[in-house]
Amino acid sequence: MIGLGYVGLPLAVELGKHYPVIGYDLSPTRLEELKQGRDSSLEVEPEALTQAHLLSFTGDPADLRGCNVYIVTVPTPINAHRQPDFGPLESASQLLGKVVKPGCVVVFESTVYPGATEEVCVPIIEKESGLEYNQDFFAGYSPERINPGDKEHRVTTIKKVTSGSTPEAADFVDALYRSVITAGTHLASSIRVAEAAKVIENTQRDLNIALINELALIFNKLDIDTEEVLAAAGTKWNFLPFRPGLVGGHCIGVDPYYLTHKAQQIGYHPEIILAGRRLNDSMGAYVAGQVIKLMTRRCSIDKESRILILGLAFKENCPDLRNTRVVDIIRELEDYGLQCDVHDPWVNPSEAEHEYGIRLIGQPAANQYDGILLAVAHRQFVELGVESIRAFGKPNAVLYDVKALLPRDAVDGRL
Structure with missing residues (x-):
């Protein structure tokens, strides 16, 4: 498991109950607290760490050479210009290129635009390892759906989208996740479809919140209480229960920029998505x-x-x-x-x-x-x-x- 943050650790713990798992992280402080049975993110309870009896932790890349499945859960932030910052993902791919061997499967969970896994990550692994994609090693993409602070919707109780670079790899990745995800899995037809599904999940939420934020601005000028309006409108069975507010975090306020970046690369200027982002960023x-x-x-x-x-x-x-x-x-x-x-x-x-x-x-x-x-x-x-x-x-x-x-x-x- 490459990365032991809000996404990587809960999954590593669940897998570590059934399979030998090595959790890798760059932070010595993070590794030390986990070895002591503590999680400062508060996503995993100490007893859960204890139950993952096959899970160990390391900061030494050499310890990863014996693995045959690698799952990457590093951050995918944006830079000061609101453009994708692939630095962590590129570093993880360089690391993987030094440890993968023939027959390995590399699964990415980090949110990216459609095509990024095979356009950005895989070439780095090929270059570093000298191995050929889909002949010597294979890839998968299974987007994370972690909701920090949510004690009801946990990694095992949220349906998991899976995909693979070949039919055989896809079946392997799906079976691996299905063995620990009690909510089940959804096998997408391709890595690009799985990537697109993830990035639009949060783009949709971002736009819905932007609409409610704009309504709040209007109602404030009209001296109408927004909460009262939403409560009244919410009595209709198909009215969506969004609320105005600040849109931050590692997903909703970031992921749409990955999609708009790719859209602009292919010559399409996304208007609605960026308008929602501008409004939410102004709140x-x-x-x-x-x-x-x-x-x-x-x-x-x-x-x-x-x-x-x-x-x-x-x-x-x-x-x-x-x-x-x-x-x-x-x-x-x-x-x-x-x-x-x-x-x-x-x-x-x-x-x-x-x-x-x-x-x-x-x-x-x-x-x-x-x-x-x-x-x-x-x-x-x-x-x-x-x-x-x-x-x-x-x-x-x-x-x-x-x-x-x-x-x-x-x-x-x-x-």
């Missing part, structure tokens, strides 16, 4: 602007004004900081000259500082803030309730609820 600045307006109406704002941001993770009840768009709100507020304190009981403080230069605070003090922004619906904030959250602020503090977590009449503004 952090919009929220910050709404908070500033509310504070300006209620009290004067100066460089001494302080705002408490509750939540930094990209979603509730998990420590995942990847592509969190709460950062957009913070940066926008800081551009206005405001001081922002950020509190998140789930996030590792050192990771927040390393990734974003944000120093998290511990328990916020009472009566300190001119504005309070509830950005993430962590259960701790639900348990606090309105009165305890408002107690962090001064008597005339503004309370803005991004997630519509609190009663409408208890907050000063929300999406």
Whole structure:
């Protein structure tokens, strides 16, 4: 298993209950915690790690030479220009080229555009190994469907799409996953079909959220509560239950750019997909602007004004900081000259500082803030309730609820 993050570790654990599995990762810290039976991502419980009695961990590529199946679960991020960053995938492919041998099967799970596995990864493996694709080694693609923080939908209970570079390889890959995925598998006709299926899953969600975000902007100008509108519309059996908000994380806010990149390569300029991306990427600045307006109406704002941001993770009840768009709100507020304190009981403080230069605070003090922004619906904030959250602020503090977590009449503004 190449990569032991949110995707790789849960799958390695399930496979490690039935097959000898070596988990490989570049991070010595990550390897050490896993060897000690701890998972800082909180996706795998300590007892589950113990149950995977055939699973071992290493950071030494030489230990991978004895394997005959390789599963790649490295990140596929975007760069500063919102273009695919194949760096991790190319590095993993170079590693594989040094360890694969005749008869091996290499399966990729990382989200890419249709064709990337065979256009980007396979040539690197061929070059590094000197082996010929579909003669000496074979490939498969089985897109990950991990939902961080979700304790109901786990790797074994989510149907798995599988594919292979030849009919025989496809059957082999499908049988391997079917042996541990209790929800079953769906064998796609080709690697390209499986790649396309993955990238449109999150593109569809991104566009649906973009529509609801745009409706929220319209309803705000009309002084209509968006949640009330959605509750009313939701009484129709086929109305889709999407909600407005920040679109971050390693999938929904990233994957559409892989598809649009490929579309542009073949001469098609995608309009709807990119329009949805632009709108969703603008929501952090919009929220910050709404908070500033509310504070300006209620009290004067100066460089001494302080705002408490509750939540930094990209979603509730998990420590995942990847592509969190709460950062957009913070940066926008800081551009206005405001001081922002950020509190998140789930996030590792050192990771927040390393990734974003944000120093998290511990328990916020009472009566300190001119504005309070509830950005993430962590259960701790639900348990606090309105009165305890408002107690962090001064008597005339503004309370803005991004997630519509609190009663409408208890907050000063929300999406």
